[in-house]
């Protein structure tokens with residue numbers, strides 16, 4: 230069963246198509262990463278899924294409920310955790326009061342467990358919180374009612390590396406317990422690390438939808454060859470080599486063919502050293518975005 234089904238979802242703001250015929254499903258029990266640089270349309274999709282804005286055309290279901298059915302969606306959302314990109318808490322309340330408020334609406338049976346992992350200063354007013362503390366309060370709020378589906382907009386933004394790791398481990402454990410996680414990000418390393426599948430959005434349109442391993446495999450391998458002496462590029466470079474950079478007798482490239490074929494090719498040259506590295510999501514992004522690629526790290 231799919232936890233989310235998105236069908237030809239379109240949202241226009243005047244001339245701008247923030248989402249333009251977006252179609253994909255998020256399967257129950259997977260971690261799905263929704264990727265794209267600033268302004269690509271990620272938050273728009275998320276806000277549409279939560280019924281916070283209305284589609285211009287197309288629709289989606291969340292836990293089987295059509296997002297256009299407001300009343301049914303409100304009921305379905307009792308079983309959804311939502312972490313917005315901007316955390317608009319009531320600033321004058323303390324963290325504890327904020328959690329109490331959400332607890333009255335939806336329950337909080339996992340509050341204590343979450344507060345051992347994520348530690349916002351509960352007795353301080355939210356207006357005094359750092360970005361990381363806000364995010365942690367948001368995470369506790371999103372998960373404390375133990376939802377089957379979590380929709381998270383840039384969930385690790387502002388967290389220190391230790392807390393980011395903790396969040397990654399937490400969502401993996403949730404997935405292993407059968408929960409569904411849909412999260413948006415422009416931090417490629419975290420998507421590469423935790424996601425089962427990814428959707429890549431560019432200027433409102435979905436440009437890729439794949440298992441992360443398949444996407445990486447197609448992205449090619451990073452290769453650096455150290456030759457005994459500079460070599461004629463025309464003789465050395467094959468059709469499977471892309472993004473070739475030659476400096477003196479060192480050639481770097483991305484290899485899109487089979488490793489065996491590369492090794493067969495290399496024996497024809499006087500090679501001093503070869504380094505074949507795993508493909509990285511960054512490289513695949515360059516393919517889709519060119520110079521507009523999102524940051525490697527936050």
Ligand SMILES: Nc1ncnc2c1ncn2[C@@H]1O[C@H](COP(=O)(O)OP(=O)(O)OP(=O)(O)O)[C@@H](O)[C@H]1O
Nearest residue numbers: 242245247265266267268269270271272273274314
């Ligand atoms: N309320 C609005 N009015 C007009 N344009 C909007 C509105 N909300 C979003 N947009 C436009 O829609 C496009 C997609 O924005 P969106 O916030 O969905 O992107 P995003 O991928 O979430 O970006 P970011 O990573 O910066 O959060 C952008 O061009 C944005 O300017």
